Amino acid sequence: MFGLILSTTPAQSRTRGLIKRDFCGYLTIYTELDLEDSKDKRVKVCLRGRELLRNSILNKGSAFTQEEREKLGLDGLLPPHVSTMDQQLARRYANFLECGNDLGKYHFLTDLQNRNETLFYRFCSDHVVETLPYIYTPVVGDASLNFSLHYHHSRGIYIPYDKKDQMETILKNAGKKDVSVIVATDGGRILGLGDVGVGGMTIPIGKTSLYTLFGGVAPESVLPIFLDVGTDNQELLKDPLYMGRREKRITGDDYFAFMDAFVAAVKKVFPKAMLQWEDLLGVHAQKVLDRYRDDILSFNDDIQGTASVVLAGLLSALKMKGSALAEEKIAIFGGGAAGLGVGKSIYRYLIHNGMEEKEARDRIHIIDRNGLTYIGQKNLREEHELFAKEKPSEYDDVISVDETIKCFDITILIGASAQKGAFTEKTIEGLLKNTSTPVVFPLSNPHTKAEATPEMIINVSKGKAIVATGTAFPQVVYKGKVFAIGQCNNVYIFPGIGLFTSAFDIKTIPEEFFYIAGETLSEISPPLLFPEFKNLKEASKQIAFEIAKYAALKGLIKEKDESSILRRIETSMWYPKYFPYD
Numbered sequence: 161m162f163g164l165i166l167s168t169t170p171a172q173s174r175t176r177g178l179i180k181r182d183f184c185g186y187l188t189i190y191t192e193l194d195l196e197d198s199k200d201k202r203v204k205v206c207l208r209g210r211e212l213l214r215n216s217i218l219n220k221g222s223a224f225t226q227e228e229r230e231k232l233g234l235d236g237l238l239p240p241h242v243s244t245m246d247q248q249l250a251r252r253y254a255n256f257l258e259c260g261n262d263l264g265k266y267h268f269l270t271d272l273q274n275r276n277e278t279l280f281y282r283f284c285s286d287h288v289v290e291t292l293p294y295i296y297t298p299v300v301g302d303a304s305l306n307f308s309l310h311y312h313h314s315r316g317i318y319i320p321y322d323k324k325d326q327m328e329t330i331l332k333n334a335g336k337k338d339v340s341v342i343v344a345t346d347g348g349r350i351l352g353l354g355d356v357g358v359g360g361m362t363i364p365i366g367k368t369s370l371y372t373l374f375g376g377v378a379p380e381s382v383l384p385i386f387l388d389v390g391t392d393n394q395e396l397l398k399d400p401l402y403m404g405r406r407e408k409r410i411t412g413d414d415y416f417a418f419m420d421a422f423v424a425a426v427k428k429v430f431p432k433a434m435l436q437w438e439d440l441l442g443v444h445a446q447k448v449l450d451r452y453r454d455d456i457l458s459f460n461d462d463i464q465g466t467a468s469v470v471l472a473g474l475l476s477a478l479k480m481k482g483s484a485l486a487e488e489k490i491a492i493f494g495g496g497a498a499g500l501g502v503g504k505s506i507y508r509y510l511i512h513n514g515m516e517e518k519e520a521r522d523r524i525h526i527i528d529r530n531g532l533t534y535i536g537q538k539n540l541r542e543e544h545e546l547f548a549k550e551k552p553s554e555y556d557d558v559i560s561v562d563e564t565i566k567c568f569d570i571t572i573l574i575g576a577s578a579q580k581g582a583f584t585e586k587t588i589e590g591l592l593k594n595t596s597t598p599v600v601f602p603l604s605n606p607h608t609k610a611e612a613t614p615e616m617i618i619n620v621s622k623g624k625a626i627v628a629t630g631t632a633f634p635q636v637v638y639k640g641k642v643f644a645i646g647q648c649n650n651v652y653i654f655p656g657i658g659l660f661t662s663a664f665d666i667k668t669i670p671e672e673f674f675y676i677a678g679e680t681l682s683e684i685s686p687p688l689l690f691p692e693f694k695n696l697k698e699a700s701k702q703i704a705f706e707i708a709k710y711a712a713l714k715g716l717i718k719e720k721d722e723s724s725i726l727r728r729i730e731t732s733m734w735y736p737k738y739f740p741y742d
């Protein structure tokens with residue numbers, strides 16, 4: 161058991177904007193509006209000695225002062241020199257550079273996070289471009305494949321199917337009280353890698369870290385959760401070292417009964433938490449979202465976050481092109497959680513902006529395993545019916561992406577199929593017959609699954625196409641001109657959503673919030689498609705602010721004026737800095 165109580169000097173207690181967050185029942189943290197005013201802030205901790213060093217939230221490592229070492233039973237447990245945070249950061253950066261390969265860097269950062277979260281987040285924000293690929297895509301994908309072999313530290317919560325009657329107890333075991341963001345997955349479809357079983361836990365761990373890094377949600381207030389309903393990955397089932405539940409995946413009514421119990425337990429144990437669904441199996445993703453979206457504060461990042469960042473990318477691309485979404489014809493290759501989510505979101509966005517329903521529907525084309533979806537198609541999936549087209553009589557039963565482009569004058573092509581190389585040179589040439597500036601977003605992750613490389617698209621289009629990918633790709637040089645490749649990464653959106661839901665008392669997340677997030681992101685982006693990663697915390701703040709203004713207008717939150725909205729957001733943001741301990 162440990163405790164932390166912040167005490168302030170008399171002068172400080174008069175500082176404006178003190179808010180209180182309760183954590184664990186034992187620990188109370190006060191955050192102040194103006195961090196510069198908080199120089200005299202002191203923190204009372206009840207942990208001592210090695211227990212304090214082992215607590216990743218409270219640990220400061222070699223930065224504990226001499227006075228703290230004497231008071232808190234740390235004398236002799238650390239090398240004598242008291243380091244500044246800058247010295248700690250310099251050492252860690254040298255260590256980071258020493259790591260031989262990608263997984264080495266991933267594990268180095270994970271270890272740092274498990275030892276000292278304040279230093280980890282400060283390190284990652286100081287080296288954001290270098291560290292982001294290791295905290296999240298693409299390296300987190302490799303880590304998910306190697307999870308059982310490399311597992312060495314507990315983070316988050318695992319709920320196996322056979323413990324479905326003990327969910328509340330398990331959630332309480334997290335030792336957290338004031339959880340404001342949960343990321344939960346069942347590992348069904350991790351990135352484009354498929355069913356990786358319990359290895360999927362690397363994704364909620366990575367995403368909760370990004371809620372802290374860019375959304376300013378305090379590290380003690382985020383919780384990654386793995387819902388272990390089994391795996392259908394035969395190799396994992398046979399692997400003697402596999403650490404997940406060694407049973408086939410639960411499906412159908414049993415799956416939903418498990419999810420019902422989970423949602424009920426979250427509502428009870430963490431009533432203020434926002435629940436983000438992550439990388440669920442395609443057949444479950446939309447159903448889970450629809451089933452619980454009015455019941456618990458929740459959203460699905462693969463569906464709604466992707467749709468929002470793609471909307472932002474398209475709006476930015478069309479600004480560069482000098483066109484409008486309402487003038488374009490869009491084809492989406494891969495009508496699963498992400499692709500269909502993007503399609504539906506663009507459809508609703510067009511209607512939201514005044515287009516007739518039929519026209520909006522006609523502008524969006526879904527291409528799945530059996531080619532373009534059309535009315536009367538054999539095995540047409542129910543969820544594809546909305547966008548099913550009249551079948552052009554001159555084509556065979558399977559209408560390919562190239563035929564769709566030609567027949568329906570497609571100008572924007574989005575890939576969310578995890579089918580490497582599905583867009584060929586011929587595909588790009590087809591688009592160029594319909595428009596001088598095609599917009600092509602091969603979004604599938606990791607890079608080994610991308611539908612096309614930016615290099616091919618830019619070369620074939622002679623530098624005309626506007627390209628964004630799902631994962632980082634190197635810049636392309638065509639005839640001496642450098643093309644930076646925008647990364648259509650959900651990380652631009654979800655931290656801002658989490659910041660908003662953490663700062664305000666809100667019950668549900670309406671679809672319009674994702675339009676606002678997309679529009680805001682596009683507005684604050686430079687002439688490139690997206691802002692630079694180093695500006696992500698500011699971008700999240702702006703997104704939270706614009707959503708809150710809309711929510712205030714609709715009477716969804718009690719704050720009314722812009723200054724109290726901003727103040728609410730700023731006071732709820734956590735920053736990685738050390739405070740003196742008593």
Ligand code: NAD
Pocket residue numbers: 349350351352353441442443462466469493494495496497498499527528529530531575576577578579603604605606609629630631648649650
């Ligand atoms: P999913 O499994 O739900 O959907 C994939 C879809 O592709 C399915 O409908 C499947 O039938 C279809 N498909 C498979 N083979 C095909 C083929 N040959 N032709 C046409 N369609 C085919 O997965 P998802 O969650 O939608 O994710 C798909 C991909 O998008 C993944 O690689 C994922 O990493 C990526 N993604 C990227 C972003 C982003 O860039 N921001 C966000 C989410 C997902």
